[in-house]
Amino acid sequence: MAGATRSALVDEDTTHTDAVAAVAAGLATLLFAVGVVALFDVVSLTDPIAGVPVVTLVGGLLVLLGGAVVSFGVGSRLGFVATDPRPTAGLIAATAFGLIWFVVGGLVASQTFGLGTVGWTAAALVTGGGAFLLTALPREDVGSTLPAGAVTLLAGLVFLGGVIGPSWAWNLGWAQPASFTAGFVVPTLTLFCALLSGWASAKAYGGFGASGRHAGAYLLVYLNALAIVGVLFALVAFTVVEGLPGLLREFTVGLGAGPESTIALFGSELTFTWPFDWPFVMNGVGLLNDVNGVLPAIVGTIWLVVGAVLFAVPLGVGAAVFLTEYAERGRFTQAVEVATNGLWSTPSIVFGLFGYAFLIPRFGGGKSLLSGMLTLGFMLLPLVVITSREAMLAVPDQYRDASVALGVTKWQTIRSVVLPAALPGVVTGVILGVGRIAGETAPILLTMAGGVFVPGSQTADVVGGFEFTASPPFVANPELLQATSALPYQLYALITAGVGASGNVGNPDQFKWATALVLLVVVLSFYAVGIVTRYYFRSKLHE
Amino acid sequence: MSSTDADYSGWQTALRRRFRRGREFADEAGPSALATVLLGTGSLLAAFVGFLLVSSLTVVPVAVFVVTAAYGYGRHQELTVRALTLATTASTILILTLITVFIFVEAWPTVEYASVEVFGVSVPGLRLFVQTNWDAVSPPIRYSMVPMIHGTVMVTVVATLVAGPLGVAAALFLSEIAPPLVREVVKPGVEILAGIPSIVYGFVGFTVLSPWASDQFELLGQGTYLFVGVVVGLMALPTVVSVAEDALNSVPESMKSGSLALGTTDWQTMTSITLPAAFSGVSAAVLLGVGRAIGETMAATVMLKGVPKLTKPLYNAFYGQETLTSLIARNYGEADGLQMSALFVAGVILFITVLLISVGSQYVEARMRSKLGGEA
Numbered sequence: 001m002a003g004a005t006r007s008a009l010v011d012e013d014t015t016h017t018d019a020v021a022a023v024a025a026g027l028a029t030l031l032f033a034v035g036v037v038a039l040f041d042v043v044s045l046t047d048p049i050a051g052v053p054v055v056t057l058v059g060g061l062l063v064l065l066g067g068a069v070v071s072f073g074v075g076s077r078l079g080f081v082a083t084d085p086r087p088t089a090g091l092i093a094a095t096a097f098g099l100i101w102f103v104v105g106g107l108v109a110s111q112t113f114g115l116g117t118v119g120w121t122a123a124a125l126v127t128g129g130g131a132f133l134l135t136a137l138p139r140e141d142v143g144s145t146l147p148a149g150a151v152t153l154l155a156g157l158v159f160l161g162g163v164i165g166p167s168w169a170w171n172l173g174w175a176q177p178a179s180f181t182a183g184f185v186v187p188t189l190t191l192f193c194a195l196l197s198g199w200a201s202a203k204a205y206g207g208f209g210a211s212g213r214h215a216g217a218y219l220l221v222y223l224n225a226l227a228i229v230g231v232l233f234a235l236v237a238f239t240v241v242e243g244l245p246g247l248l249r250e251f252t253v254g255l256g257a258g259p260e261s262t263i264a265l266f267g268s269e270l271t272f273t274w275p276f277d278w279p280f281v282m283n284g285v286g287l288l289n290d291v292n293g294v295l296p297a298i299v300g301t302i303w304l305v306v307g308a309v310l311f312a313v314p315l316g317v318g319a320a321v322f323l324t325e326y327a328e329r330g331r332f333t334q335a336v337e338v339a340t341n342g343l344w345s346t347p348s349i350v351f352g353l354f355g356y357a358f359l360i361p362r363f364g365g366g367k368s369l370l371s372g373m374l375t376l377g378f379m380l381l382p383l384v385v386i387t388s389r390e391a392m393l394a395v396p397d398q399y400r401d402a403s404v405a406l407g408v409t410k411w412q413t414i415r416s417v418v419l420p421a422a423l424p425g426v427v428t429g430v431i432l433g434v435g436r437i438a439g440e441t442a443p444i445l446l447t448m449a450g451g452v453f454v455p456g457s458q459t460a461d462v463v464g465g466f467e468f469t470a471s472p473p474f475v476a477n478p479e480l481l482q483a484t485s486a487l488p489y490q491l492y493a494l495i496t497a498g499v500g501a502s503g504n505v506g507n508p509d510q511f512k513w514a515t516a517l518v519l520l521v522v523v524l525s526f527y528a529v530g531i532v533t534r535y536y537f538r539s540k541l542h543e
Numbered sequence: 544m545s546s547t548d549a550d551y552s553g554w555q556t557a558l559r560r561r562f563r564r565g566r567e568f569a570d571e572a573g574p575s576a577l578a579t580v581l582l583g584t585g586s587l588l589a590a591f592v593g594f595l596l597v598s599s600l601t602v603v604p605v606a607v608f609v610v611t612a613a614y615g616y617g618r619h620q621e622l623t624v625r626a627l628t629l630a631t632t633a634s635t636i637l638i639l640t641l642i643t644v645f646i647f648v649e650a651w652p653t654v655e656y657a658s659v660e661v662f663g664v665s666v667p668g669l670r671l672f673v674q675t676n677w678d679a680v681s682p683p684i685r686y687s688m689v690p691m692i693h694g695t696v697m698v699t700v701v702a703t704l705v706a707g708p709l710g711v712a713a714a715l716f717l718s719e720i721a722p723p724l725v726r727e728v729v730k731p732g733v734e735i736l737a738g739i740p741s742i743v744y745g746f747v748g749f750t751v752l753s754p755w756a757s758d759q760f761e762l763l764g765q766g767t768y769l770f771v772g773v774v775v776g777l778m779a780l781p782t783v784v785s786v787a788e789d790a791l792n793s794v795p796e797s798m799k800s801g802s803l804a805l806g807t808t809d810w811q812t813m814t815s816i817t818l819p820a821a822f823s824g825v826s827a828a829v830l831l832g833v834g835r836a837i838g839e840t841m842a843a844t845v846m847l848k849g850v851p852k853l854t855k856p857l858y859n860a861f862y863g864q865e866t867l868t869s870l871i872a873r874n875y876g877e878a879d880g881l882q883m884s885a886l887f888v889a890g891v892i893l894f895i896t897v898l899l900i901s902v903g904s905q906y907v908e909a910r911m912r913s914k915l916g917g918e919a
Contacts, residue, residue, distance in 0.1 A: 040755075169761065175855035176862045177763060184759040214810040221720060224712045229732045231777065235739065235747060318631030326625055327632070336632055338902060339639045345831065345901040346894060347838025349868045350646065353890040356875070357645040362597050378638055385635060411624045432734075439740025442840040442868070446875050488742045488841075495746055495845055516743050527738040531731050 020081075021205035024068040025219075028198030031061055035191035041183070055159050055166055055182070058190055062156030066149045069197045072204045073145025077138070085208035089143030094136035097147040100196075102128025104151065111170060112163070140208050148200040152193040159186065195220075236520070243517025246510035249291045252277045280514055285453040294515055296454040297490040300369070301522060304448075304486055305438050307373025308380050313430060316384025320426075323385075324392040325414055343382035348442040351379050355447035367483040372448025376437045383436070387429025391422035424537035428530050435526030439519065441488040449493070450483035487519040576619040580626050583611040587630060646894060650887035652880075653686055671888060677851035679874075679882045686885040688892060690851045694768060694866040695837060695893075701772025701860065702779055702836035707829045709776075710783030714828070717784065718791040719813055737781030745845035748774045753846055756861075766848040766863040774846070775839045783832035790824020790911065791817060823911035827904035834900040838893060840868040849873050867893050 037043050038054065047054055076083045088094075105127025110120035135143040158164050164182055171179040199216045206215030253276040274282075283293035319336070327333045355375035363370050395418050403413040485493075494512045586607040593601035615623030657670035675689045717730055752774065753765040760767075794817050802812040818825065847863040851870065854862045865873075867889040878886055 171761075174859050176859055177761065178859065178861035179761045181759055181761060210808045210811055214808040217810045218720065221712050221716050224709055225716045225721070225725075225729055228709065228713055228736070228780070229729060232732050232736050232739075235744075238747065238751075239743065315631045315634055318628045319635055322625075322628035322632040326628060336635055338905065339636045341905055342898050342901050343635065343639055343642075345834045345838070345897050346642070347840065347868060347897055349838065349840045349871050350642065350890050350894045350897075352875075353646055353649070353871065353887055354642045357649045357887070358641060362594060378642075381635060381638065409621050411621050414624075432738075435738050439738070439742070441740070441742045442872055445872055488740055491742050491746060492841065492845070495742075495749060512746070516746050519740055520743055523738055523740055524735060527735055531734065 018205060020068065020072055021201050024065060024072065024201035025198055025205060027061060027065045027068065028194045028201060031058065031065065031190055031194035032198070034058060034061075035187045035194060038190070039184070039187035053166070055164075055186060058186065059156045059159030059161075062152050062190065062193055063160065064156075065194070065197050066152030066154075066156055069145050069149035069152065069200050069204070072201070073142050073149065076141035076145075076204070076208070083141055083204070083207045083209070084211075085140035086210075087139060088137070089135050089140045091136065093144055094132050097135045098128045098132030100151060101131030101147065104154065140212075141204070144203055144208070145200045148196045152197045155189050155193045195223075236524075239513065239517055239520055242513040243515075243520075246507070246514030247280050247517050249510075249514075250277070250279050281518065284455045292453075292511065294454075294487065294490055294518060297485040297487045297515070298518065298522070300448075300484040300486040301438055301488075303369060303484075304372055304376055304444070305434055307370070308376035308437055309430065309434060311374060311377030312380035312384050312433075316381050317388050317426060319385050320388035320392055321414060321419075324389055325410065325418065340382040340385045343378070344386065348379065348440050349445075351375050352443040352446035354378070355443060359447060364481050366481070367446075367448050367450070368481045369448055369484050370480040372444045372486070375443045375447045376440065379440065379443060380430075380433050380437050383433035384426075384430060387433070388422065388426045391425025391429065392418055394425065395421045424533065428534045428537070431526055431530035431533060435523050435530060438526060439488055439523040441492050444486055444489055445492070448483060448486070449489040450485045454485045454490070487515065487522060491515045491519060576615075576622050579611060579615040579619055580622060583608055583615060583623075583626060584630075586611060642894070646887050646890050650884055650891045653884040653888050656881055656884075657686060668888075675853055679878075679885070684881070686881070686888070687851070688867070688888060690853050691865050691867045691870050691889060692892070693853055693857070694843075694847070694864055695868070697768040697854075697860055698772045698775055698839075698843060698863075698866055699833060699836045701769055702776035702839075703829070703833050705773055705776025706779040706783050706832045706836065710780050710828070710832060711787050711825055713780070713784045714787035714791055714825070715813060715818075718788045719809065719817060733781050733784050736777070737785075741778060741839060741841040742845070744774050744778060745842035748842055749845045760861050762861055764848060766846055767861050768847075768854070768863040769860040771843050771846045771863050771866075772836075772860070774842045775836045778839055778842065779832040779835040782835045783828045786828035786831055787821075787825045790821040790828060790908075793824065793912075794820045821911070823907045823914070827907040827911075830900055830904040830907070834897045834904075837900075838868060838897055840872050844869040844872040 034043070034054075038058075043054055049057055052060075072081065075081045076085065102124045106120045106124030109115045109123035113119075115123065131147045135147050137143070138146075164185060166182050168182040168185070169179045170181075170185075171177065199219060202219040203212040203216035206212035279291035280293040281298060282295055283291060284296050285292040319340075323333055323336060352375065355371050355378075359371040359374055360367065399417050399421060400413055403417045404410075408416075491512065494508070494515060586604040589604035590601055590608060593604060612623065612627065615626075654668035654671070658665045658667045659669040659673065660666075661669065671686060671688045674685065675687050676685045677687045677690060678685050713729075713733065717726055717733075721729060748770065752770050753767070756762065756767050756770050757765045798816055798820060799812055802816045803809070807815070843863075843866045847865055847869050849865055849869065851865045854860075854864060870889050871886045874882065874886060
């Protein structure tokens, strides 16, 4: 940000007071980690660590953390700690703490003391209002630490005192029953208190005031970014770990290990043997197969993408050329802009419905590969228009002027100057768009999907399927007009088919996860290629 | 009165001007070029009509069009290219129009079936929204959109609570806070998060999250709006992040530098300069995220119970019945006639809602662009 950073001259030396705040922040981090692992049952609440049950341990740590935060705030107020607080912690913090304490007071009054609606509302108002005033009225050092530390202290005492033990549960008493159990409440409360106290101690570490707020906010923002990357990593890692065994079943490498393939081109045939055997991606589903695979779905996905790109890219790039080079800004271009953005945000299932109503009756009345291609093409089109337009707008006008000055026509300028310069942007946009449509399930659900377990013989052979006929339309391709499978649909069908239908693939769970992994690899490799292309062209641009 | 006169004459001059421009164009282009363009346009229209009417003779005008276009490219290159690109541009509007027409036409039978008389006037489709019973099998056959609208609202609210704050914070991080190296890691990460297919999210949710939730909250069966909302929120997150980041980046650097020069911290600059200046763009981002969440299908289909009912009590997010999207994805197979048409009604509701959101966010963004003086 404008290169403005705090230099070493401005920083004061780290003192023992900073160390106290840092210890509190460290405690909060530790508790945060414990909360995460406990939430997903990696650690059971009743397991003892060093002879102490986890609940008690967590309670003790929370009390320590809360105590540290409170004592830091009080110490700062009494002048033992050198800080730079403002007169008040601010209305936002006051409202937040007021709401938190409103909920705490209400829950304690209604659940622990069993008060009625009037009773708990009154109690909640008293605690909430008290916390609001406590945050808003005193100086910032007290206002932003005391309410946070007190929540943490209270939670710790509740866990320590066994009010919420491992077998605690709170039945909400709804018509469709649901209850909060200790297994959920203890980790969640721990996470929440750790966040709150962590924020307060980061603020204290920054010495309150403007730089304290800066520290507190940065802690939360960094945590958020970390959590997003963490979720992404966990999701991908989980799928890889679960999917690899199925994917690599009986995978062998070696000369002549794989099946034979024949490529026929212009009458000459070329037969070769694959140097590896990978049954999961080379087989369909069959009774005689040792390992069943998803070859038809992979081939279906590839053809889908090819068809959608062939349909959408010429249309989209053409539209982008017209909009950026030929059209004057007016009603028409505005309408096109609204239409493309509208198309871009239209839900995929609506495209599916449209394909079902519009395309299927026009291609023989049944689900077909061609309908799926066009439906996905409709989805891809707005993305191609938007990204191509951006890429063309980014081409500097000097390029065009220089070309026009040579006396060539507009189209020659576009073809030999604008399009080549815009190509990287267009290509990147198309690749990223393809990644998105390759994983779409909803549109092809209604337009092209075939069976759950597809035998290898049903692998679509579009190139070999073309034939000439005597009646209009003279060219036919039965392969294009057949239902076939694609990876996302296959996964959906496997999930909904249940256990009973999947007897003939051996280990159905392994099969599902392996399918999910193949899908993930296919889609993410499109993204990887797209992102790498972008970096490549960008670095060339900066040379 | 005078204003309508002015409108009328303005409209007349516009028409006259257009006519004159057409004349000039025809004079300039010459008869051969004109004939080529007219033939091309005519054959393209004929091909479109033939396709609409499911005629196998559609191939004839298509062939004529291809030949005309090839001839035109050879003889009248400039004009032909212009006409061709205009045709491709019109196709985006055409597709949106076709979607609108077709799903409305298919939805109409159920809307008509669900007519209710109010004070002697028959209001089509009213019963879809005033009663909550969906029964497609046993008479009286009733269709209701209320449970699905409820489900979509529940999921969208949870998803927005997840995607909104986290997305805006992540956008702030990427555009203002992150050091270049961290940014280069996190930004592709967010993009990849958008790339993971929704069915994979749904599968992980179905096999991991649903049983876990049902265990933690002692629920009967699996499927909760709460966790479908969390998963859908994760999916909507990248949309929010990238659009909000664009908005934050479009705040002129001079504004930020001016604030920093006054001695504020980075965070103060963000909260009092950057965020307020980019507020409309950031809210457009959240709005687009909401649109994404409403339209998300597969995760909801796989994770929900699939029984079109309201939850009891209404705010019970621990049970997940059905959303508008999952209704379509789950029932298209065995549905026909009125029930299929009812699915199209759900599609129409989705389509209109999301289109309104999209137009609204575009309006907000356009306003922001004009406010920041075209630097966006």
